[in-house]
Amino acid sequence: SKSMILAGYKHLTGGGAAPRRAFIEDHLVSKAPRSHSGVLVVTVFTSAFPDVDGKKQTFSCQWNCYYCPNEPGQPRSYLLNEPGVRRANRLDFDPVRQFDDRVRAL
CATH class of the missing domain: 1.20.5 (Single alpha-helices involved in coiled-coils or other helix-helix interfaces)
Known part of the structure; x- marks a missing residue:
């Protein structure tokens, strides 16, 4: 790259x-650096199945809205073809690793 x-x-x-x-x-x-304005936005995705104290939790929207994506194996509304979601999946939805990976790419 x-x-x-x-x-x-x-x-x-x-x-x-x-x-x-x-x-x-x-x-x-x-292109000019994204941080040129003094603000750098980094998106971190959370898992729909967080592990809390060794117990796997389930978190998802209870509604079944027509327009909201529902891809198998993904949290509700996440699209696997989006770069941030791919990064989150690759890094097991670990927020620290997602932040570190994204900041290094900028």
């Missing part, structure tokens, strides 16, 4: 192994 290439480039230029080139950095940064 561009972010990985940019990280490698900064490592090389920071150590003096290569000269910095503004046009390369401009090309690798696709």
Whole structure:
């Protein structure tokens, strides 16, 4: 990904192994940083089946609204094709790991 290439480039230029080139950095940064405004929003998804004191709980909406997604194996209203939901599933809905993974990607 561009972010990985940019990280490698900064490592090389920071150590003096290569000269910095503004046009390369401009090309690798696709848009202004999201935190430019001073606010950084990170979404964390909670599990519908939290483990509390070794006991698996069930939490879901009691209503069956037509427009609300209900994918098998997902908490009600979560769509597996959304990036944040995929991240939450990959990290077992652990909020600390989700936050850490998302912040590292920014």
